[in-house]
Amino acid sequence: MRSPHHLTVGILGAGHLGMAIAARLLGTDYDVRLATRRPARVTAEQIAPFLPGVEAVPRTEAYASDIVIAAIPLRRYRSLPAEPLAGRIVVDVMNYLPLIDGRIPEIDDDPRSTSELVQQHLPGSFVVRTLNHIGAREISTDTRPSGEEGRRALAVASDRPEATARVSALLDAIGFDAVDAGPLANGRLFAPGTPIFHGRWTADGLRTALADALAR
Numbered sequence: 001m002r003s004p005h006h007l008t009v010g011i012l013g014a015g016h017l018g019m020a021i022a023a024r025l026l027g028t029d030y031d032v033r034l035a036t037r038r039p040a041r042v043t044a045e046q047i048a049p050f051l052p053g054v055e056a057v058p059r060t061e062a063y064a065s066d067i068v069i070a071a072i073p074l075r076r077y078r079s080l081p082a083e084p085l086a087g088r089i090v091v092d093v094m095n096y097l098p099l100i101d102g103r104i105p106e107i108d109d110d111p112r113s114t115s116e117l118v119q120q121h122l123p124g125s126f127v128v129r130t131l132n133h134i135g136a137r138e139i140s141t142d143t144r145p146s147g148e149e150g151r152r153a154l155a156v157a158s159d160r161p162e163a164t165a166r167v168s169a170l171l172d173a174i175g176f177d178a179v180d181a182g183p184l185a186n187g188r189l190f191a192p193g194t195p196i197f198h199g200r201w202t203a204d205g206l207r208t209a210l211a212d213a214l215a216r
């Protein structure tokens with residue numbers, strides 16, 4: 001993994017969440033580029049009015065980023081390619097919302113958290129679960145400078161402490177505290193339907209809520 005300075009962040013998805021994250025990354029030390037399934041030229045036209053300065057790239061280029069944020073519908077997670085993403089940090093923001101996504105039998109039939117399924121699909125990647133329990137609009141409205149009282153915190157789960165640290169630094173750069181939620185399997189503690197998912201937390205509150213959820 002490269003030094004924290006000038007890391008590249010490739011965002012897959014130019015929807016509500018992908019665009020909101022890209023906007024926050026502008027002006028930070030991270031080099032951000034964004035890709036959809038469409039040609040980069042088409043994505044560029046789509047994002048230019050909202051994200052001047054953010055480069056649209058083909059997906060293959062986005063895969064080659066230090067941190068790849070998969071801001072795509074969960075039903076499409078199998079379109080993430082394992083080989084090009086091997087060795088990369090892949091941030092999984094994808095929620096299973098059957099009312100929106102429809103039912104996905106392989107998820108209904110599997111007791112594991114959805115991030116564990118994503119990790120199984122991407123065995124060579126370092127999957128990090130976070131940014132799923134905040135609304136796209138709140139990515140711009142709820143940010144605060146580091147150290148400010150009441151700053152909103154987000155949970156971060158992964159099986160690689162270094163990946164957790166890298167993504168926690170990114171969260172700090174875009175205006176949020178990060179709370180280490182432990183291994184990737186703990187992503188279930190802040191999945192849709194949980195109190196953590198539906199709440200707004202400071203770091204102390206989130207640590208307590210995670211401990212309570214683990215103890216249940």
Ligand SMILES: NC(=O)c1ccc[n+]([C@@H]2O[C@H](COP(=O)([O-])OP(=O)(O)OC[C@H]3O[C@@H](n4cnc5c(N)ncnc54)[C@H](OP(=O)(O)O)[C@@H]3O)[C@@H](O)[C@H]2O)c1
Pocket residue numbers: 012013014015016017018035036037038059070071072073074076079080093094095096131132133134135136137
């Ligand atoms: N919206 C929120 O407030 C929010 C909050 C937390 C988490 N999330 C999660 O974030 C994810 C994205 O949500 P959203 O609301 O931003 O969705 P969205 O508005 O529907 O956008 C999805 C984007 O993904 C692109 N896309 C689809 N498949 C792709 C692929 N294989 N490679 C690259 N791009 C692909 C789509 O573009 P093309 O069709 O042009 O490729 C589109 O730009 C979902 O999993 C959702 O559960 C959303």
